Amino acid sequence: MPKNAFYAQSGGVTAVINATACGVIQTARQHPDKIGNVYAGRNGIIGALTEDLIDTGLESDETIAALRHTPSGAFGSCRYKLKGLDQNRAEYERLIEVFKAHDIGYFFYNGGGDSADTCLKVSQLAETAGFPIQAIHVPKTVDNDLPITDNCPGFGSVAKYIAVSTLEASFDVRSMSKTSTKVFVIEVMGRHAGWIAAAGGLASDEKTHIPVIILFPEVTFDQEKFLAKVKESVERFDYCTVVVSEGTKWADGRFLAEAGTRDAFGHAQLGGAAPVVANMIKEALGYKYHWAVADYLQRAARHLASKTDVDQAYAMGKAAVELALAGKNSVMPTIVRTSDDPYAWEVGAANLAEVANVEKMMPAEFISEDGLGITEACRRYLAPLIQGEDYPPFGNGLPQYVTLKNAPVAKRLDTQFVV
């Protein structure tokens, strides 16, 4: 009897994480001699800890194929970081107990840096426990902060959404600036790194000439310099667009979004860097503004996914299974860029020991000298990642996203585990 596989989605979901799930499940189905059932964790790793497994074998081929064009996490995801082995060995042991009970020989964990670490530890502990499990980490994160891989599935589609939204809103403001809004502020995700904010810069090119000003988490906010740039842009173009990362900070380390905003009851943190920036401009320069906060819309926007991103997300799922079939353990498939223009990439692999707990920051040479824009090097890196469209099928005007049956696998353990 071939071993079964376990697949789980971890952390914030994306427009394409289900494309990775599709790659894992479709590839596994092609090798029934080597891989038995693919069980998914309901709500990610919590499903493994609580022995709440989903039998993906009960989903039709057609339904699994539809995962490729469905955003969000089809089996549920969670924000649940396993503690270190020293602090909570019981959790790791529980995972292995569940995997053992369901004869799981392959562990595919689809997430960011934290899950790479968990994946590595599970593999190590399973080895020690005499129940070897091939643990493969499958990269996913809109934050684009995993090392070794050239980029992370999920990021390209957010980047495309932000580039397109910045372009469209800028055209809107440009046409109204004579009598109305002169400054448009859009807030984007990225608490630690400015990858997503940088993508807003792609809206401006030799054809559009949009004055885009970017506020990065990597660059300490300099109010005076920023306002001077806004003024200069509006005086020259009659409008400008500001892309502000939610992670932008004051010199004292506070987030812009925490800049003392209070509601009627005096509660802090209504949130939003965009309204803070917009109001600051109004106060100092008197320009009429509008602002938007894209929030989940940006990472859920499968309708505008990057084809490059979808292809890579699927390829990572497929490669994960192929690595497992090749006998690999404690590895992560990666995207290897072989050429910028024309863009070319291939699948590689990295040892999890080199991935876990390493955060890839945006290189300094990707940020322009004034700290408020992107460089040509950044543009060369980003541009290929948003290439191509991959529209979901529509019906009645709406994308036809799939919802799975997510039928549970019968429990085999008497023990409960409380998370």
Added chain:
Amino acid sequence: MPKNAFYAQSGGVTAVINATACGVIQTARQHPDKIGNVYAGRNGIIGALTEDLIDTGLESDETIAALRHTPSGAFGSCRYKLKGLDQNRAEYERLIEVFKAHDIGYFFYNGGGDSADTCLKVSQLAETAGFPIQAIHVPKTVDNDLPITDNCPGFGSVAKYIAVSTLEASFDVRSMSKTSTKVFVIEVMGRHAGWIAAAGGLASDEKTHIPVIILFPEVTFDQEKFLAKVKESVERFDYCTVVVSEGTKWADGRFLAEAGTRDAFGHAQLGGAAPVVANMIKEALGYKYHWAVADYLQRAARHLASKTDVDQAYAMGKAAVELALAGKNSVMPTIVRTSDDPYAWEVGAANLAEVANVEKMMPAEFISEDGLGITEACRRYLAPLIQGEDYPPFGNGLPQYVTLKNAPVAKRLDTQFVV
């Protein structure tokens, strides 16, 4: 020599107002014996008042065709309401002076209720002044509040954007609700009417079953009832999505967005109904939330335009010229719905006297009894308007929107006019 035509865009721009411009210019170009040049107002009617006209004849056929897939106002728009004849007759007289100087016999004014009124007055005054101008109003408004026409070009695409965004973000929240966000709040446009907010309700159907709660400007905000509904939805589905119109008001008439929000300097009106609603939920029920404010993204999102909307926007431009050629004056082409399912529509015409200063509100029977959702009647009305996709061409990952040359027409008047 045939008379020239003047075309201007008025008020907030949309994803498809340029499709209307495309319809006007392409149709005019087919009748060089009847219509000479088409001049556009730079920044709308201000361009007419200041004799700042754009010669659309200098734009290639290819460029004009590209207007069909380009959002925003290609000639610039403005928020500039002409006063009544009694208060500022000079403005109307100036318009006629400019039109006379440039031999303009056709006035196409593309906007909402205010511009319909202006259009009517220009026609009346021109008649009196012995320089008859055929004034045709061309409908446009995301607010969907013009009378007689079944719907307004611009609305269908915003509705589609909000329906799709609500669907996508809801899938995201649904997959994370076990350990993370339980309530997602999206703020949408519509200061006076809930048409756009209502479109969020389309995300929920017999396949998705998304618990969508809608806050309409038409329904006085009842905090207790709203929170009870949020609680009930989260207890049943583990998550819910709230679509809040920027125009939602407290019982005392204040906007939710004005609910006392203050920045660090004590300034009111950082704005945003979404953060107010989200914070209220957190305070009362303790649920983790995320919120988004779509703002201009929703009305600029040509990448996700409704094909029905694009077709109708173009058809209104074409019909406007055809009405002019048929000798009509003081009219507006309209969309006449002839069937809900299958959806069918045809072009009609309305007298401007019946359009000007009449606002079409959302019928009470479109809002569910509890005031927090849409009815089947509303769904039947809205569903056809978001049907079909009409993707712009993409290049390098971005939509290829056109920017016109917008070359000025030589001035013929010595007089200046200050607006």
